Amino acid sequence: xxxxxxxxxxxxxxxxxxxxxxxxxxxxxxxxxxxxxxxxxxxxxxxxxxxxxxxxxxxxxxxxxxxxxxxxxxxxxxxxxxxxxxxxxxxxxxxxxxxxxxxxxxxxxxxxxxxxxxxxxxxxxxxxxxxxxxxxxxxxxxxxxxxxxxxxxxxxxxxxxxxxxxxxxxxxxxxxxxxxxxxxxxxxxxxxxxxxxxxxxxxxxxxxxxxxxxxxxxxxxxxxxxxxxxxxxxxxxxxxxxxxxxxxxxxxxxxxxxxxxxxxxxxxxxxxxxxxxxxxxxxxxxxxxxxxxxxxxxxxxxxxxxxxxxxxxxxxxxxxxxxxxxxxxxxxxxxxxxxxxxxx
Amino acid sequence: xxxxxxxxxxxxxxxxxxxxxxxxxxxxxxxxxxxxxxxxxxxxxxxxxxxxxxxxxxxxxxxxxxxxxxxxxxxxxxxxxxxxxxxxxxxxxxxxxxxxxxxxxxxxxxxxxxxxxxxxxxxxxxxxxxxxxxxxxxxxxxxxxxxxxxxxxxxxxxxxxxxxxxxxxxxxxxxxxxxxxxxxxxxxxxxxxxxxxxxxxxxxxxxxxxxxxxxxxxxxxxxxxxxxxxxxxxxxxxxxxxxxxxxxxxxxxxxxxxxxxxxxxxxxxxxxxxxxxxxxxxxxxxxxxxxxxxxxxxxxxxxxxxxxxxxxxxxxxxxxxxxxxxxxxxxxxxxxxxxxxxxx
DNA sequence: CTGGTCATGATCACGTTAAACCAATAAATT
DNA sequence: AATTTATTGGTTTAACGTGATCATGACCAG
Numbered sequence: 008x009x010x011x012x013x014x015x016x017x018x019x020x021x022x023x024x025x026x027x028x029x030x031x032x033x034x035x036x037x038x039x040x041x042x043x044x045x046x047x048x049x050x051x052x053x054x055x056x057x058x059x060x061x062x063x064x065x066x067x068x069x070x071x072x073x074x075x076x077x078x079x080x081x082x083x084x085x086x087x088x089x090x091x092x093x094x095x096x097x098x099x100x101x102x103x104x105x106x107x108x109x110x111x112x113x114x115x116x117x118x119x120x121x122x123x124x125x126x127x128x129x130x131x132x133x134x135x136x137x138x139x140x141x142x143x144x145x146x147x148x149x150x151x152x153x154x155x156x157x158x159x160x161x162x163x164x165x166x167x168x169x170x171x172x173x174x175x176x177x178x179x180x181x182x183x184x185x186x187x188x189x190x191x192x193x194x195x196x197x198x199x200x201x202x203x204x205x206x207x208x209x210x211x212x213x214x215x216x217x218x219x220x221x222x223x224x225x226x227x228x229x230x231x232x233x234x235x236x237x238x239x240x241x242x243x244x245x246x247x248x249x250x251x252x253x254x255x256x257x258x259x260x261x262x263x264x265x266x267x268x269x270x271x272x273x274x275x276x277x278x279x280x281x282x283x284x285x286x287x288x289x290x291x292x293x294x295x296x297x298x299x300x301x302x303x304x305x306x307x308x309x310x311x312x313x314x315x316x317x318x319x320x321x322x323x324x325x326x327x328x329x330x331x332x333x334x335x336x337x338x339x340x341x342x343x344x345x346x347x348x349x350x351x
Numbered sequence: 352x353x354x355x356x357x358x359x360x361x362x363x364x365x366x367x368x369x370x371x372x373x374x375x376x377x378x379x380x381x382x383x384x385x386x387x388x389x390x391x392x393x394x395x396x397x398x399x400x401x402x403x404x405x406x407x408x409x410x411x412x413x414x415x416x417x418x419x420x421x422x423x424x425x426x427x428x429x430x431x432x433x434x435x436x437x438x439x440x441x442x443x444x445x446x447x448x449x450x451x452x453x454x455x456x457x458x459x460x461x462x463x464x465x466x467x468x469x470x471x472x473x474x475x476x477x478x479x480x481x482x483x484x485x486x487x488x489x490x491x492x493x494x495x496x497x498x499x500x501x502x503x504x505x506x507x508x509x510x511x512x513x514x515x516x517x518x519x520x521x522x523x524x525x526x527x528x529x530x531x532x533x534x535x536x537x538x539x540x541x542x543x544x545x546x547x548x549x550x551x552x553x554x555x556x557x558x559x560x561x562x563x564x565x566x567x568x569x570x571x572x573x574x575x576x577x578x579x580x581x582x583x584x585x586x587x588x589x590x591x592x593x594x595x596x597x598x599x600x601x602x603x604x605x606x607x608x609x610x611x612x613x614x615x616x617x618x619x620x621x622x623x624x625x626x627x628x629x630x631x632x633x634x635x636x637x638x639x640x641x642x643x644x645x646x647x648x649x650x651x652x653x654x655x656x657x658x659x660x661x662x663x664x665x666x667x668x669x670x671x672x673x674x675x676x677x678x679x680x681x682x683x684x685x686x687x688x689x690x691x692x693x694x695x
Numbered sequence: 696c697t698g699g700t701c702a703t704g705a706t707c708a709c710g711t712t713a714a715a716c717c718a719a720t721a722a723a724t725t
Numbered sequence: 726a727a728t729t730t731a732t733t734g735g736t737t738t739a740a741c742g743t744g745a746t747c748a749t750g751a752c753c754a755g
Contacts, residue, residue: 017742028704033744043702060471064417065742068408068709075451084437084654089428096427096454100465105472107419107449110440121444127404128449238641267641274643297582297611299618299643310428361710372736377712387734409710412741 016059024057025049036061067129075105076320077130079121081113081138081162086292087309088136091160094313095134102321104131111138119146132156132320134313137164139201139235156323156331158316165205170323172316172335176206179305179339180213181220183259183287186303186341188221190285190349192257196229196248198265200236210261210289229255233265241268249276256284257347263288263295266302270346285347300345308337360403368401369393380405411473419449420664421474423465425457425482425506430636431653432480435504438657439478446665448475455482463490476500476664478657481508483545483579500667500675502660509549514667516660516679520550523649523683524557525564527603527631530647530685532565534629534693536601540573540592542609544580554605554633573599577609585612593620600628601691607632611642614690629691644689652681 018032025032027046035042035050053059067073076099080088092108099106109125111118118138123146125133133150135157144167151157151169158170187195197214200207211230218225231248233240241264248254249272260266266288270280278284280300288295288304295302315335322331362376369376371390379386379394397403411417420443424432436452443450453469455462462482467490469477477494479501488511495501495513502514531539541558544551555574562569575592577584585608592598593616604610610632614624622628624644632639632648639646659679666675 015742018744019742029742030705030744031703033742034703037744041702046702060467062412062742063472064408064412065709066744068406068412068711068741069743069745071709073408082437083427083440084430084433086428089433092452093426093428093454096452097456100453100468105451105468106453107451108436108440109444109450110437112441123404124444124449128407294638294641297638298641359710362712363710373710374712374737375735377710378735381712385734390734406710409741410712412709412743413711413713415741 015062016054016057017062018059021050021053021057021059025053073129073131074103075107075128075130076317077125077128077133078106078108079111079118079125079133079135080108081111081136083108083110086294087161087290087307090309091136091313091316094310095317096313097310098314098317102317104317104321111141113139115140115142122146122150126150126153126155130155132158132323134158134160134316134320136160137162137204139204142203154324156320158320158323160312160316161206163205165203170319170331170333172312172319172337173206174307174312174339175336176209177213177216179289180210180259180261181217182213182339182341183289183305184214184217185220186343187257187259187285187287187347188217188223190257190281190347192255192285193223194226194229194253194255195223195257195259196255197231198236198241198244198258198260198262198269199230199232200261201234202232207261214259236260236262236265238264238268238271241265242272243268245269245272246276249273249278254284258284258286260286260288263290263292263302263304266304266346267294267298270298270300270302281345281347281349285349287341287347291342295342295344303344303347304342306339306342308339311337359406360398360401361406362403365394365397365401365403369397417473417475418447419451419472419474420661421469421472421477422450422452423462423469423477423479424452424454425480426454427452430638431505431634431651434653435480435657435660438654439661440657441654442658442661446661448661448665455485457483459484459486466490466494470494470497470499474499476502476667478502478504478660478664480504481506481548483548486547498668500664502664502667504656504660505550507549509547514663514675514677516656516663516681517550518651518656518683519680520553521557521560523633524554524603524605525561526557526683526685527633527649528558528561529564530687531601531603531629531631531691532561532567534601534625534691536599536629537567538570538573538597538599539567539601539603540599541575542580542585542588542602542604542606542613543574543576544605545578546576551605558603580604580606580609582608582612582615585609586616587612589613589616590620593617593622598628602628602630604630604632607634607636607638607646607648610646610648610690611638614642614644614646625689625691625693629693631685631691635686639686639688647688647691648686650683650686652683655681 018029022029022032035047096106109121144164160172163171199211258269288302290307291304295304319331322328362373366373366376376394379391440450453465488508504516507515543555602613632646634651635648639648663675666672
């Protein structure tokens, strides 16, 4: 019923009450050097008493700069992404920024629409993880051109020049594969993602390199590409592979979900893990510790990546800060669990 | 380097180019009835050509109303919450609103700070799920008083008058307990949450009622309270209960994590599920289908709750829409899986 | 009485839009 | 036919709250 909002307190109100000019109030609130100490105290006290809150809209409009960070991700309800957002949110709030989120739902079309919407909100900076479908980047190029800082996280664009925060996918995949080899695997299958996404290319390359490092031939029939890397896809493909000739003795899955699918099939088919089949995933989702046997994986420091992406975003275009790095790589490590650890 | 942002196109630019007044452009873009058809077309065409995007800051300032929805939750990286946010985000974007998120990290202090920050951003409405710690509500009362629509989701306040979107916790808990009874359980333990949170009170009440419905005595020693309902807590408490005298033959856990802990302990201690111990959780997190045996649970329609919360939020204070409901309850149902299904 | 601080005031401008106003033509009334 | 009234298609003005810029006045040292 009370459709009528309480009138907000403005610097003008404070000014009249204190018999000073609005601009004095404005400056006092910001501890401007040219305002007397007593005035500053008086203004702040009254502001407190009257419940004054600066109108960020007006301020942003005037300053031609918002305190809002845009985040554009495929989905918010995925373990990796939600932790990424958690990191971005925490760091943003500490730095005095708000976070607007939007999800592309892995659709290119949505990504374009949302990018435009965020851009229209005059965000201070944009942090993006690309939709699976995305192969062209005009919608983001446009934003970069406008001078808005853009930082790509994890799923980064192929060609586009820009700032990136990632893990070293090549090295991480190489280590994951090496781990399986160290555990005695000789025929390792690869469960890879959409081949136009850089991160999956790099992971495949890491896999290939590890094999070569150890003098193992790359068997192309062991390399599989997934559209969505879901549990179901992992299950189905594992089944298919094991019903064919010459099954693998190890699987390196480029995410955890597909690896879980593999474990599920193996368990249902009576395939012994890790003796007959060693499995390692990617991301170290919470599920790794829940499934039986527990799933080995590569850490993917989601929250740290979020914090780092924000830091970079704030450094771009801020001449008073250390310069932003074009490319930040965060450390990862092998978490060896029962699914790959062969005793002795 | 290009620290200088491209100057944005304004209605003023379009107006001069078309030799009309800025207000005409403004109205044309909104298909105002008093503007001629041809003018509207001409304006829109030019706007398109010049890449005009309305400055939402200016618009919001002028209209005294933003298109931003504030979301205040304990954590974004939890399955239930991230799905809730996903629902809010999707519905908001469809309705033309942005979503600002902030997490209290289950701390009362953070919740207050963030509430103030969101309020300062002049949000159109606020959707809140309370921090575990929160027991007083002045920070939210203040926002409600100001006329900003506030909708509580899931973790709602005890006394505070306000709009709520929840599930029927009482009925849902009663059904969960009844399910265990139907499967032959006679000594059912309750794993409950923070007792000052309404939802956990209601769940306990539902549990008690189900027992009484079936003529079973309530054994207070079977009722356990958890601070955080984590896997570890669930594990430890199950161990404690089973090392004591007269262990239960069923567990109703008010979230899935604690139930997973219970399964883990049972498995390690050789307790047969569901024969010796039947377990049902709450939320139907993805983990339910991953753990072995699969965990029975009660659905908790997170994304739907998010969409519904947004719908209510937009209806409050909008006289042109159907009135908002003080209380919306969404349906839930039992998902019976191996952890509780006793054959025959 | 000149010049320099210190503390503050006055004046827009940021981009948009609601409200009030206006001119010209078409339609309705006497 | 003459006059009033509506309708169409705009324009002008002001305001939303803040803050950068430039102006001002009091006081004091030299």
